[in-house]
Amino acid sequence: MVIVSALFVQAFQMSIVVLLAPLLTGIVRLFKARLLRRRGPSLIQPYRDLVRLLRKEAVVAENASWLFRAAPYLIFAATWVAAAIIPTFATGLLFSWTADLIAIIALLGSARFFLALAGMDVGTSFGGIGSSREMMIATLAEPSMLLIIFTLALVAGSTQLSAIAVFMTSSQVGLRVSLAIALIALVMVAIAENARIPVDNPATHLELTMVHEAMVLEYSGRHLAMIELAASLKLLLYISLIACLFVPWKLVAFGSGPLAYLIGLFAYLAKLAAGGALLALFETATAKMRVFRVPEFLGAALMLGLLAALLRFVSRGL
Numbered sequence: 001m002v003i004v005s006a007l008f009v010q011a012f013q014m015s016i017v018v019l020l021a022p023l024l025t026g027i028v029r030l031f032k033a034r035l036l037r038r039r040g041p042s043l044i045q046p047y048r049d050l051v052r053l054l055r056k057e058a059v060v061a062e063n064a065s066w067l068f069r070a071a072p073y074l075i076f077a078a079t080w081v082a083a084a085i086i087p088t089f090a091t092g093l094l095f096s097w098t099a100d101l102i103a104i105i106a107l108l109g110s111a112r113f114f115l116a117l118a119g120m121d122v123g124t125s126f127g128g129i130g131s132s133r134e135m136m137i138a139t140l141a142e143p144s145m146l147l148i149i150f151t152l153a154l155v156a157g158s159t160q161l162s163a164i165a166v167f168m169t170s171s172q173v174g175l176r177v178s179l180a181i182a183l184i185a186l187v188m189v190a191i192a193e194n195a196r197i198p199v200d201n202p203a204t205h206l207e208l209t210m211v212h213e214a215m216v217l218e219y220s221g222r223h224l225a226m227i228e229l230a231a232s233l234k235l236l237l238y239i240s241l242i243a244c245l246f247v248p249w250k251l252v253a254f255g256s257g258p259l260a261y262l263i264g265l266f267a268y269l270a271k272l273a274a275g276g277a278l279l280a281l282f283e284t285a286t287a288k289m290r291v292f293r294v295p296e297f298l299g300a301a302l303m304l305g306l307l308a309a310l311l312r313f314v315s316r317g318l
Contacts, residue, residue, distance in 0.1 A: 006254065009261070010094040014084040017240070020269075021083075021232035022046035024239070024276050031280030046232065051223050058221030061122045071118035072219065072226035075111045079230040082107035083237040087244050089264035091162040092254030099161040101149045103243075105142065108193070110139055111230065119215030130214025133291065137192055137199070137211065140298035144189050149303030151182045151246065154312045161241075164247040181308040183246050188301035190238035192294070194231070197283040199294055211291075239275035240268075247271060 026043040033040025042048075060069065093099075101295040112134065119131035153159045155176065156167040167173065192199045195212035216227050244251070250267030252260045289297065 006094040009090060009254070012092070013093060014080075014086060016265075017083040017086075017088065017236060018080060018229070018233065019072045021229065021236045022050060024236050024272055025232045027273060027276035028235075028280050030114040031277050032284055035280060035284040046228075050229060053220075053225035053228070054168070054222050056221040058219075058223045059219060060223075064218075066121050067114075068118050068121040068218075069223070071114045071121075072223040072230075073116045075118075076106045076226045076230040076233075077197065078111040078114075079233045079237065082111075082238065083233045085161075086240045087162050087165055087242050087251060089250075089268040090252040090254060090256075090261060091165055093162075096160070096162045096254075101152070101159045101161065101164075102146075105145055108234070108237075109138070109142065111234075115215055115227075122218050124218060126210070126214045126217050130211055130217075133211045134215060136296060137298065138307075140295060140302055141189050141192050144185055144298065144301040144305045147302070147309050148182045148186050148189070151178055151305070154309070155179060161244055162169075165244050165251050166207075168245065169251070176312075178308040178311040179246070181311070182309050185301045185304035185308065186242060186245075187306070188297065190242065191282075192298055192301070194235045194238060196279065198286045198289040199297060201288050222265070236272070239272060239279075243268070243271040243275065249294050273281060 023043060023046070025046045026041070029045070030040045030043055082104045085093075085095050085104070087093065087096065087099065116131040116134050119134070121127070149159060152164055155173075155178065156164040156299070158164060158167075173179075191197075195201075200211045200213075216224065219227055219268040250264050252264035255263075
C-alpha cells in the first residue's frame, strides 16, 4: 500500500509539472502585458499555441539528419525528467534519491547539447550563430551553477534536494550571507538559462541579438511544440528549484494526509504565481543588453557563486 501511494504521488508530481509549465508561461506574459497597460493574451494561450503546433505538419529541410528530428524529443525528455524529480509540493518522493542537484545540471546540460547540435545540423547561418552563443553562455552559467551547488552542499551537508529543503526549514539555518549571495547568483543563472531579459528576449526574432530563437528557427509543427514545451518546463524547473531551496515552507513530508498534500499543492501554486509575477516585473523594468555584455552579466554570477563558496569555506557561521 505504501508503494502504491508513493507511485501515485510521484506520478502526480510528474504530471503536474508538465501540465503547469504552459500556465506559468501564460502568467508571465499576462503580468507583463498588464504592467505595460495592455490587455494581454489569455492565461491558456500557451496551451492553444501548443495544440495548434501539434496539429500542423512538421516541415523538415532536405539535408537534415536523424538528429534534427530526434533532438526535440530528447530535449523534452531530459527537461521533463529534471523538472519531475524536484520536490515541488512534497519531499521524500519515490524518486527523491535521484533528485540530486548535480544530476539535474547534467540533464539540463544534455538537453542544451542536443539543442546546440540541432541548431547546427541544417547548416544555416542563424543556427550556427545561436549555437555558438548558447555555448558561450553555458561556459559561464554551468560553472556558476556548480559553485552555487557547492555552497548549498557545504551548508546542508548534501546535494540531494529533499535533504537541503528539510535543512532549510530547520532552526539550524539562521541568516547566512553565503546563502543570500548564492540566491542572487542562482537568479542570474536562471535568467540566462531561460533566455529571458536582459540576456535574451524570447518575444523577438532580431537576428543581431537572438540566442535561443536562432537555434529553433528551422523547427515547425510537433517538433517546435516539443521545444516550446521544454522551454516552459525549464522556466518552471528553475522557479521550482528556487522555491525548493530558498522558500521551502509548506513542503509536505511523505506519508502525510491528503489535507497536508492539498495545502502543499496550493502553496506550490502560490510560489509559482509569485515567481512568474516577479519575473514579469523584473523584465518590464529592465532593458535587453547587447550580446557582448552577456559575459559580464554571467561573470558577475560566477564571482558571486565563488564568493558564496569562499565565505562558507572560511567561516562556518556565514
